[in-house]
Amino acid sequence: MELIQITRENLACEHICCAIANEKDRQVMAKKAWLKDRLDDGLVFLKGNVRGKCFIEYLPAEAAWAPVNAPGYFYIDCLWVSGQFKGHGYSSLLLEACIRDAKEKGRKGLAILSSQKKQGFLADPKYLRHKGFLLADTAAPHFELMFLPFAEGEEKPCFRPHVKEKPCVPQEGIVLYYTSQCPFTAKYVPLLQEIAERHGIAFDAVHLLTKEQAQSAPCPFTTFSLFYQGKFITHEILSEKKFEKLLDSVEE
Template sequence: MEFKTLTLDNLEQEHICCAISDKKGENCVSSKKAWLKDRIEEGLVFNKLDVRGKVFIEYLPLEYAWVPITGDGYMYIDCLWVSGKYKGQGYGDQLLEQCIEDSRKKGMKGLCALSSKKKMPFLSDPKYLKYKGFQVADKAEPYFELLYLPFEEGGEAPRFRDCAKDGRIEEKGWVLYYTNQCPHTEKYAPLIAQQADAAGVPFKLIKIQDRQQAQNAPAPFTTYSMFHDGVFVTNEILSEKKFEKLLTDF
């Protein structure tokens, strides 16, 4: 099977590999594609297996990434995902190697990715990345790890910005930060905001609209970060059922 890179010319026609189908989540898919269009112009690469499945890698220069992370000359991996019947066939290795080769050609110093102490939903698998040579560059509360793969020894490692280190904000009640980097958020973030409102639960929805906001966000995972009474709770993109269960726990 061949790999295909999304471009401004083929973006509208191509399947973007997410778990929401084009027909069932048209608005969600279109929001992601609009986000991708602007990022491709900034150097984002979306490389995928040429199938209608979840086999892809998405990366861009760290200075353009929507994350509160600093580091000179690194490429940031937004997402590396292989699922379903395509797992165990070496596609993840191939995608990562293609990313490494492309980043070297572009003169980058290395790669970095957001992960966690143990495997968490929507974050890079730490076991896999460490097996591939990634090291821990920095940590942030409550479980985030910034992993990096330097191409040469002795370079300065990337770091989390101070604003995202302690997993706390000033606001009380439920507060959700999100972006359109993942199409799931455009569906579920407003849904649980409506759910909270119907239940009379204080809830504030904050959509991060640009890179500057994202790079100064209070949590490393700007795609989706939920706080309660000022404390970070989860980065998992919650369905209505999961949010209802979460409410009962607080």
């Protein structure tokens, strides 16, 4: 499979947003705007020459939108191969391209957010271990920071101290921290806010707009972190149906 790297020159015409077909969709537009602003930070978005979920996105960990300390590493935002593209070795192809790039640029290795067991929107820990990744650090309730060092004795990446304990916030009601790194937040955040308002529940959407804000966020997964009555509920981007079910359960 041919791999294409997103640049300022081809960003407007390349399909980059998962399985979203309409390039004028607000999700696509939000993601492309976010990507464009990150290119100067060294972000790389490498995709298969297809329309679908077959890509890897990474950047220098110093510029990562996550509360991690991993100087000298690349931080992988997302490695996603799904649907008809699974089972053909494309994940390995993308990961190997990332490793080559990291070594050519003098990076110490790779770091990526995972979990104790496979969960949506997080890298599969079983796959990562198969590829040689090691556990670098943990954060409550289930997050794991995995890393692939290129040499023995490299310092391990770690979570920033403020996210080591179970994440919480001081506000009551629903508080959602999110970024535009994932295109789905552009669609679902406004929908979830409307649903919460119908239920009469306060909803505070905190849109993280800089890497500094993201690095100071209360949860390791800054793309989407949902809290209720101060307690962390989920990192998974919820559909309307799942959110309604969640509200029914907390209102009982």
